Amino acid sequence: MTNDQTSTPSSSSSPGTASHRSIGIDAIAFAVPRAYVELADLAAARGVPPTKYIQGLGVVQMAVAHPDEDPVTLATEAARRCLMAAGRSPAEIGLCIVGTETAVDHSKPVSSYLHGLLGLPSACRVFETKHACFGGTAGLLNAVDWLAAGSARGRCALIVCTDIARYSVGTAGEPTQGAGAVAMLISENPRLLELEPGITGCFSQNVHDFWRPLYRKDALVDGQFSVQCYLDALAGAYAEWQRLSESSEPLVRTCYHVPYGKMARKAHQRRCQLDGMTDEAADKSFAVEVEPSLRVPSQVGNIYTGSLYLALLSLLYHQAAELSGKRIGLFSYGSGCAAEFFAGRVMPTAAAQIARAGVDTTLANRHRLDIPVYEELRKNDIHVDQRPSEMPSAAETGAALAMVDRSPRFNGIDNQERRIYTVA
Ligand code: CAA
Numbered sequence: 001m002t003n004d005q006t007s008t009p010s011s012s013s014s015p016g017t018a019s020h021r022s023i024g025i026d027a028i029a030f031a032v033p034r035a036y037v038e039l040a041d042l043a044a045a046r047g048v049p050p051t052k053y054i055q056g057l058g059v060v061q062m063a064v065a066h067p068d069e070d071p072v073t074l075a076t077e078a079a080r081r082c083l084m085a086a087g088r089s090p091a092e093i094g095l096c097i098v099g100t101e102t103a104v105d106h107s108k109p110v111s112s113y114l115h116g117l118l119g120l121p122s123a124c125r126v127f128e129t130k131h132a133c134f135g136g137t138a139g140l141l142n143a144v145d146w147l148a149a150g151s152a153r154g155r156c157a158l159i160v161c162t163d164i165a166r167y168s169v170g171t172a173g174e175p176t177q178g179a180g181a182v183a184m185l186i187s188e189n190p191r192l193l194e195l196e197p198g199i200t201g202c203f204s205q206n207v208h209d210f211w212r213p214l215y216r217k218d219a220l221v222d223g224q225f226s227v228q229c230y231l232d233a234l235a236g237a238y239a240e241w242q243r244l245s246e247s248s249e250p251l252v253r254t255c256y257h258v259p260y261g262k263m264a265r266k267a268h269q270r271r272c273q274l275d276g277m278t279d280e281a282a283d284k285s286f287a288v289e290v291e292p293s294l295r296v297p298s299q300v301g302n303i304y305t306g307s308l309y310l311a312l313l314s315l316l317y318h319q320a321a322e323l324s325g326k327r328i329g330l331f332s333y334g335s336g337c338a339a340e341f342f343a344g345r346v347m348p349t350a351a352a353q354i355a356r357a358g359v360d361t362t363l364a365n366r367h368r369l370d371i372p373v374y375e376e377l378r379k380n381d382i383h384v385d386q387r388p389s390e391m392p393s394a395a396e397t398g399a400a401l402a403m404v405d406r407s408p409r410f411n412g413i414d415n416q417e418r419r420i421y422t423v424a
Pocket of ligand 1: 049051055057173209223226257259304
């Protein structure tokens with residue numbers, strides 16, 4: 001491999017097959033519920049050593065949603081922060097895709113609620129994508145193609161990944177829960193990360209590693225098999241990406257889908273093996289190339305569709321300045337399964353831009369839940385979508401609610417079983 005790290009953004013040799021425009025992530029922001037559980041507390045309650053969750057899985061805290069927080073409210077808050085970070089108005093959005101695997105309705109998409117709550121223009125393509133944790137990436141890559149094809153006509157795309165990850169209390173999956181949303185503004189001449197349109201390595205196969213039947217709130221998973229499926233998908237997607245990539249410039253960092261930190265570590269080890277590295281070299285490489293991306297996810301847990309992008313946010317938050325102009329890798333995995341490996345270049349403006357994401361304050365403005373309170377919340381999960389609205393007369397989501405500086409709350413359902421959102 002040549003070490004071509006001096007090339008400048010946009011003038012690099014790999015514009016991709018679809019476009020020579022500079023396209024990528026212009027701004028990013030996230031939202032989490034206002035409560036979290038310490039994994040050490042959960043370990044004590046489940047009678048396992050805290051080291052199993054903290055070192056063994058690589059998770060320190062997991063976000064827990066209250067009944068008035070759902071994928072719509074989290075998406076809206078993340079999107080609102082993203083528009084603010086980008087200094088853009090809703091009128092500039094021509095495409096809005098929400099990736100989620102915990103949608104609130106079998107028909108009406110989260111994106112429609114978001115459209116109303118943000119006040120997006122009516123001339124805006126709005127839809128929701130589902131493919132387990134891959135749904136957000138499907139949206140992102142669609143948006144890149146939309147821009148590359150010239151359909152944007154000066155507008156931007158808003159991609160929001162939003163989920164509440166739930167496994168049954170007391171199961172092996174319980175410490176790998178979480179909740180949150182990541183929103184990204186995708187545009188030409190991006191200030192955070194320039195992507196390589198048309199150059200992605202895909203891998204798909206039909207496997208039953210993780211699923212959630214229509215009648216269930218909690219996911220079902222074949223845990224160890226899901227780890228194997230993830231690693232097989234990584235190997236397939238990475239090989240395909242290597243075949244397609246026109247540049248031999250190395251990836252100095254890689255962000256992986258993070259169901260829990262240890263999974264990203266296993267993924268990087270597998271990739272290093274594929275590159276012919278020793279285990280010792282792989283461990284050193286992990287510390288430099290992956291660990292910074294796991295710091296924020298370790299405080300939030302699995303947020304399914306948004307997990308990869310929370311890792312990207314974490315990496316840029318900690319290292320954007322030193323990564324300026326450098327090429328990084330991204331790996332997205334969705335059970336079922338679909339995976340994609342792709343790359344991007346950190347822009348010189350990334351450090352200034354990520355400083356607007358409010359990372360520390362978002363995490364600091366949360367309170368710690370005791371385990372009995374968490375368990376009580378989980379017991380009531382099943383009924384939360386049937387809760388009658390406390391304010392049936394409140395305006396339904398829609399143009400009536402202009403974008404405001406406060407996050408909306410899910411306020412139950414009205415007498416026609418429509419979800420009601422109110423501004424706090
Ligand atoms: N101190 C330190 N480490 C300890 C320990 C201790 N006292 N006790 C155990 N460990 C280590 C184990 O050695 C193991 O590490 P390695 O994997 O490196 O060997 C780690 O802790 C976990 O231990 P187990 O494998 O015994 O854990 P488990 O069987 O109880 O559950 C799990 C692990 C299968 C990941 C489970 O949490 C689960 O099912 N999670 C949900 C599924 C999931 O996230 N799958 C990931 C791939 S699928 C995907 O990515 C899509 C998605 O988002 C869901």
